[in-house]
Amino acid sequence: MNVFLDGSTLSFTDIKLVLNKKATVEVHEDAWENVKKSRAVVEKLIEDKNVIYGVNTGFGKFSDTIISTDDLEHLQINLIRSHACAVGKPFSEDVSRVMLLLRANALAKGYSGIRPETLQLLIDCLNHEIHPVIPSQGSLGASGDLAPLAHLALVLVGEGEAIYLGEKLEAKEVLRRAGLKPIRLKAKEGLALINGTQALTSVGVLAYLEAQKLFHMANRVAALTLEGLRGIVDAFSPESHLVRPYPEQQEVAERILSYVEGSKLTTKQGELRVQDAYSLRCIPQVHGAISQTLNYVKEKLMIEINSATDNPLIFADSGKVISGGNFHGQPIAFAMDFLSIGVAEIANISERRIERLVNPQLNDLPAFLSTNPGLESGLMITQYVAASLVSENKTLAHPSSVDSIPSSANQEDHVSMGTTAARHAYEIVQNARKVVAIEAICAAQAADIRGCEKLAPESKLLHEKIRATVPLIISDRVFATDIENLDQALKQENWSFDTGAIT
Structure with a gap:
């Protein structure tokens, strides 16, 4: 099973194959030619003593400082070391793996001026499941994800740390064990490795993929709740949705x-x-609007994962070198803030359905779905937990993209904060899934009280899956275990029953 990179056609299916199936990654033959042409332009420009940003100049505010030819390699390793100053808890191995993949795909596009052997080492790290240890905080999401990507690049030169076969080791030792050799960066290569949006985009891709899966499950759980509360189906009749023709609402x-x-x-x-x-x-109006949000996010991510986002860009056919701003993460920053809002709404409306399931003033079920109300509290406090998570999501959903702090002595005077937006979106997805898990637990219990034999065939399938993870509640127990187990189950691919995706 192979995934071929050409910088233009990487798909979410490919990403999932690399992430979950450990598919072998290769660079397409035509892409190798583009990489070589781009590198040849860089070497010719150096030979002709042209001034090129980041090749023979300093970086950021130092862009007007000319670097001697003898120091060009030193310039690149200094860049990687000085920029590797991210802090905080490391990104997961999944994020690190997707970052390697997306950076390799961007370089394979052939506008970065990198040497083929440097790109090949990125690919080799992927195929050997070498995952750089990358602290998650410290990127402004403009000038690219400089600090996180510098930690990724460190591994290629044999510095920093990486996870290999479940063990965190010094990068030099990891490469040795995998039979690989560190590279020595040449002109432009350090900048080509770190000037891009791959940290925020990688987190964004994973947040989107999990959000999409959660969205489909939220629809199924909402239907089970509808049955548990003996809901009215007329509101779902096609007629009323045809006269407000949002396709997602109708679906x-x-x-x-x-x-x-x-x-x-x-x-x-x-x-x-x-x-x-x-x-x-x-449900159709709210979940339908959430689906619109997911569609928007998917569209922007698909563009970004197949974009050249470093600076300067090398155009081999014309010989032009253009210093621009494709590293600016604003498009994905907006998308991640939008994703945060959409997924927060999955949890918001789910928590309200939980309240209707457990509140005896709002239904004809036993109070808090308890088998012995009063002596036992039943699922009372699960609603508290859902409310807490929903409230936390509201603070996390505050838009990051409206913030900007100047950097590099005001040379880089507007930034996207897209990496923060992506990290928050991912956290919101994790919280929202727990809320949906709580609704599923309550809805399954309501169905058992009503008589699960009365459920629709589709809901019976869901009820059986829930009960395989969360046994019937016959007395009070530690429900934290049930919530955690179902939360983990909902993350698995085999919980996605739907044959057709809305987004």
Whole structure:
């Protein structure tokens, strides 16, 4: 199973193959030619003593400082060492792996002026499952993800640390064990490795992929809640959604109806009550809008993962070297803030459905779904946990992209804070999944109280999956274990029953 990089056609399917199936990564033959042409331009410009930013000049505010030919290699290693100053908890191995992949894909595009052997070592690290240890804090998301990518680049020169076969080791030792040799950076190469958006984009890709999976599960869990609360299905009828023609809203309504088809628990308008609360009745409108958000995020990420985002860019056909700003993370910063808001809403409306499931004033079920109300508290405090997570998400969803702090003595006077936006979006996804897990636990318990044999066939499948992880509640127990176990289960691919994705 191989994934070929050419800088233009990398897909989410490819990323998942590299991430989950450890597919072998190769650079496409045509891409190698582009890489070689780009490098040849750099070497010719150096030979002709042209002044090129980051090749024979300093960086940032030092862009007007000319560097002698004898110091060009020293300039590049100094860049990597000085910029490797990120702090905080390291990114996960998954993030580190995707960063390697995305950086390699950007370099394979052929506009970075890097040598083929340097790109090959990036690929070799991927294929040997060498994952650089990269602290997660310290990037402004403009001038690229300089600090995080510098930690990635350190490993290629045999410095820094990496995870190899589950063990954290010095990079030099990791390369030795894998049968690889560190490189000695030549002109332009250090800058080519660190000037890009691959840290914020890698976190963004993982946040999106998990959010997409969570979204589909939230629809299924919402349908199970609808049955547990004997909800009214009229609100999901196609007629009302055709007159407000958002495709995503229509599709969510259609899916909910398909999930509850054959249910003996759902009701019709006027049968028990005329209308349901918004958290039930407005599932298509709210979840549909969330789907729109996911579509937007997917579109921007697809562009970014196949972009040249370093500076300067080398155009081999014309011989031009252009100092521009493709490293600026604003497009993905906006997308990540939007993702944060959308996923926070998954949790917001889910928590309201949890409240309707456990609150005896809002349903005809035993108080807090307890088997012995009063003596036992049942699922009372799970709603507290959901409320706490929802509140935390509200603070995390504060947009990062509206902030900017000048850097490099005001040479780099506007930045995106996109990496912070991506990190927060990822945290929100983790919190939201726990909220949906709590709703699933409560909805399954309500279904058992009502009689799970009355569930729609689709909901029965979901109920069985939940019960395989969270046993029927017959008395109070430590529910933290149930929430954690179901949260982990929801992350797995085999929980994605849907054959067609909305986003």
